Amino acid sequence: MAQDKPQLVCWNFSTKSMGAHLNPTVGYVVSSWPRLSETFILNEVIALERLGGRLHIFSVKNPKDEPVHAKVAHVRAPVTCLYIGQNRKAVWRANLRLFLRRPIRYSRTLLWAMRSGGRVFVRRFFQAAYLAEILRREPVAHLHAHFAHDPTLVTMFTHRLTGIPYTFTAHAKDIYVKVPPEILRAEAEQAQAVVTCTEYNRKYLVDQVGLSLNGKLHCIYHGLDLSQFKFSWPRAPQSGPPIILSVARLVEKKGLGDLIAAAGILRGRGRSFRVEIIGDGLLRQALETQVMQLGLNDSVRLLGSLPHESVCEAYQRACIFVLPCVVAGDGDRDGIPNVLPEAMASGVPVVATPVSGIPELIEAEREGLLVPPKSPARLADALERLLTEPELRGRLARAARAKVEACFSIDGGSTRLLALFQGNGR
Numbered sequence: 001m002a003q004d005k006p007q008l009v010c011w012n013f014s015t016k017s018m019g020a021h022l023n024p025t026v027g028y029v030v031s032s033w034p035r036l037s038e039t040f041i042l043n044e045v046i047a048l049e050r051l052g053g054r055l056h057i058f059s060v061k062n063p064k065d066e067p068v069h070a071k072v073a074h075v076r077a078p079v080t081c082l083y084i085g086q087n088r089k090a091v092w093r094a095n096l097r098l099f100l101r102r103p104i105r106y107s108r109t110l111l112w113a114m115r116s117g118g119r120v121f122v123r124r125f126f127q128a129a130y131l132a133e134i135l136r137r138e139p140v141a142h143l144h145a146h147f148a149h150d151p152t153l154v155t156m157f158t159h160r161l162t163g164i165p166y167t168f169t170a171h172a173k174d175i176y177v178k179v180p181p182e183i184l185r186a187e188a189e190q191a192q193a194v195v196t197c198t199e200y201n202r203k204y205l206v207d208q209v210g211l212s213l214n215g216k217l218h219c220i221y222h223g224l225d226l227s228q229f230k231f232s233w234p235r236a237p238q239s240g241p242p243i244i245l246s247v248a249r250l251v252e253k254k255g256l257g258d259l260i261a262a263a264g265i266l267r268g269r270g271r272s273f274r275v276e277i278i279g280d281g282l283l284r285q286a287l288e289t290q291v292m293q294l295g296l297n298d299s300v301r302l303l304g305s306l307p308h309e310s311v312c313e314a315y316q317r318a319c320i321f322v323l324p325c326v327v328a329g330d331g332d333r334d335g336i337p338n339v340l341p342e343a344m345a346s347g348v349p350v351v352a353t354p355v356s357g358i359p360e361l362i363e364a365e366r367e368g369l370l371v372p373p374k375s376p377a378r379l380a381d382a383l384e385r386l387l388t389e390p391e392l393r394g395r396l397a398r399a400a401r402a403k404v405e406a407c408f409s410i411d412g413g414s415t416r417l418l419a420l421f422q423g424n425g426r
Contacts, residue, residue: 019153025056026055026056026140026421027057027131028045029058029146030058030059030320031059031061033063035064036308039308042075042292043225044222045075046225047225047411057078058082058371059081060127062083062085063318071308082131082154084123084127084130091127091129092126094132094133097133098129098132105160107160113157116182116213124150124157128155129130129161130255131158132161134163135158142165142422143158144166145167145168147168147170147171148170148174148178148179148187149179151314156190165423168194168418169194169196174330175205175208176333179353185210188205188209188216193216194209196219197336198336199357200335201219201355201357202218202400218420220239220412220413220416222336222359223413223414224341229342231397233347233397234394237363238317238319242273243314244259244273245277246276246278246321247278248278249279250283251281252329254337258289258373259275259288259324265380266387267295271385274300275301276301276314276318277302278306315347315348320348321339322348322354324371325352326353326355333355334355335356336356337358345404348397349392349400350368350369350400353372354374358370361407367400367403369386
């Protein structure tokens, strides 16, 4: 049986003008679209389209019923869901057609999936075959996946089935907890390039995949559209007690239990304040219980998930932003949590911990205050300094905004991504 060759499209990209129109399309494979907690992907997509990129978004899972960022409406790219439960007949028909057309390639890739990861990998393989058939009708020149687990597995299998080159961005839990080193190595070996969001992560990946692949590994920070974050100093005075703000999923690695414990210490010292925590997650009930046990019901509020517009408004009300990250018991940790540069861009002095890539964003005593993780007393000390020293708040806030402007603007990172997509990244 004759087997057709992969349909690859050549790039038509002008390096003289980053706004030049890109004729070929990049397929963006993500876990779920849209997803409120992954604003960094949304910002990246919008920036790439602003630079002239044409994208087609592929969602591995069904999007959850959660608030949607208003900026999703600005995305021009079409979205296709690869979730098997929603497309069962189409998936099976696509797999049958691909098997009949390329039986050897299909069988070898399926066998590798079965040997390497069992049922989960086989499901991702079936989704990849479905994607491969979609790309016969709607070709792309390149595939890019976000997260090294499910999206990159689908993308890697699609590459094996079609020959379309791919890159992927590795983040945090995906590389520290979810993906074994041997799978990371296989993904990196076949990829055109691997991106991650901190130098800390990049060095970790070198250890996992081997020094021979070091040249493929690139650190590109998540960038911000700085026009979305108003900075002014001095900040307009707020009525009521000063607000200590945190924005995070309610999970272990965010260290929010330490924040609540520090609030109890500050209350014992007679300080006036109100803690507002925006976000939701598995630890909500445990954190609410901690608040009640410490008698902080009138001082600590868990507000749940809010639209990003409401988060930006909260930055403007806040006196201090705090995120006391820790390394979780299973090894999970953040890279550089996106809320930190957002708060810094908004003029809120920040307190954090030197976990993972955070020191790449915050130099202690220059752009913010850093305290040891799992140290509520030290955290309370840092918060008290900022509550009582307005000159310190101003100095840190101005330096923080300058750091974000210099190193975390969205356009610089997006330009580098485009170069990687066409194989010209350095």
